[in-house]
Amino acid sequence: MRVAAGDVAGILCLVSVAAALDFKYHHAEELEAYLKGVHAAYPSFTHLHSIGRSVEGRDLWVLVLGRFPTHHKIGIPEFKYVANMHGDETVGREMLLHLIDFLVTSYRRDPVITRLLNNTRIHIMPTMNPDGFEATKVPDCYYTPGRYNKNGEDLNRNFPDAFENNNASIQPETQAVMDWIKNETFVLSANLHGGALVASYTFDNGNSVTGSLKGYSRSLDDDVFIHLAKTYSFNHASMYKGTGCDNRQTFPEGITNGYSWYQLEGGMQDYNYIWGQCFEITLELSCCKYPPANQLEKFWRDNKAALIEYIKQVHLGVKGQVTGKNGTPIPNAIVEAKGRAHVCPYRTNQHGEYFLLLLPGTYVINATVPGFKSMLKTVEIPDNTGNFSALKQDFSFPEVSIKPEAPSCPKIPLYQEFERASAAVKPTLHILALMTVMLVIFK
Numbered sequence: 001m002r003v004a005a006g007d008v009a010g011i012l013c014l015v016s017v018a019a020a021l022d023f024k025y026h027h028a029e030e031l032e033a034y035l036k037g038v039h040a041a042y043p044s045f046t047h048l049h050s051i052g053r054s055v056e057g058r059d060l061w062v063l064v065l066g067r068f069p070t071h072h073k074i075g076i077p078e079f080k081y082v083a084n085m086h087g088d089e090t091v092g093r094e095m096l097l098h099l100i101d102f103l104v105t106s107y108r109r110d111p112v113i114t115r116l117l118n119n120t121r122i123h124i125m126p127t128m129n130p131d132g133f134e135a136t137k138v139p140d141c142y143y144t145p146g147r148y149n150k151n152g153e154d155l156n157r158n159f160p161d162a163f164e165n166n167n168a169s170i171q172p173e174t175q176a177v178m179d180w181i182k183n184e185t186f187v188l189s190a191n192l193h194g195g196a197l198v199a200s201y202t203f204d205n206g207n208s209v210t211g212s213l214k215g216y217s218r219s220l221d222d223d224v225f226i227h228l229a230k231t232y233s234f235n236h237a238s239m240y241k242g243t244g245c246d247n248r249q250t251f252p253e254g255i256t257n258g259y260s261w262y263q264l265e266g267g268m269q270d271y272n273y274i275w276g277q278c279f280e281i282t283l284e285l286s287c288c289k290y291p292p293a294n295q296l297e298k299f300w301r302d303n304k305a306a307l308i309e310y311i312k313q314v315h316l317g318v319k320g321q322v323t324g325k326n327g328t329p330i331p332n333a334i335v336e337a338k339g340r341a342h343v344c345p346y347r348t349n350q351h352g353e354y355f356l357l358l359l360p361g362t363y364v365i366n367a368t369v370p371g372f373k374s375m376l377k378t379v380e381i382p383d384n385t386g387n388f389s390a391l392k393q394d395f396s397f398p399e400v401s402i403k404p405e406a407p408s409c410p411k412i413p414l415y416q417e418f419e420r421a422s423a424a425v426k427p428t429l430h431i432l433a434l435m436t437v438m439l440v441i442f443k
């Protein structure tokens, strides 16, 4: 095993880095110093960058970990954790710092963490709302204005919405995350909050097309989302018990559909799923939004295994490349599992790659190069998360020499059109109507 010079230095100052990460709250300067210290100690498998700035000019730091931390490698899925988008929900912020500490000190020592980092690129953003955190001078379990960004906007109501027009003006923190999502091929994500103890999954908003009349807004990937939420709740020390907080709502098995809990517009998890091709769930980690620092060590013990097991789920399903003449990668090809066509079709990235999160089973995967016929392949998907690689299935179109243009999937309420169309047709024509609407929207 080759050990880079920087890592030798890293091992030497390991003690000081580890000692620097106490179980306490880290304010902006300390957080920045910690992340820079980690990168300096472990330069060969970490990459630190800022994806933008908050309203008050604070950097939105992201630490990337993996065997190739600075760039995407074909076949290696991208994963992300984002915390503290509500500035006064603080546990996630510290959990992600401790996760970083655990990952860097376990790499090349713990065989599971080593395989995880060799086969996954992990992006960690401890705070999306650094201004709100700094503005929260007096910790409170229930509510403070630090929830919002400096402009008083709720960042988890600030994204384009698939069900209704979101009139909120997009904030710098939101725009930075939207650009980040656009620039990376994220496959799986979680968004860490506080104020409850539950794993909540998409959709947060809905209409009659997704079943909102029955009080549950269901995506076509509902089975996958339930699995993802349960992966967290059952690997958490107590979330799976579903007892909730105090006398507030209880959640069977520690999970809930977002809409069933309460409807919201402009949330980040729905945005990731619709426009980011990334499955995201929302993790509520603490009944008290801003608990005393002396509870952080217990929160870390309660969440550590769940945080790791959740990352492994990025290797569910199937992945591969779509290539054309002479094996040239085809970007923007549509690759979907039959019966699970996304409202904004999932497309290959610039390397012709696709990643589809699917539970073990038999599926028909449909690859379409716009302007050419589709190719169908039946795949048998095993549970591959323990192998740190999804099933591989490539598609070859040797007659294709074009590179389709990047299509625009408009940031409008895509499901409104579905609702109008479905209200007008018989149930048997439902799917046909949906497909027609899609053509109208996307061509």
Ligand SMILES: [Zn+2]
Pocket: 086, 089, 193, 194
């Ligand atoms: Zn929150």
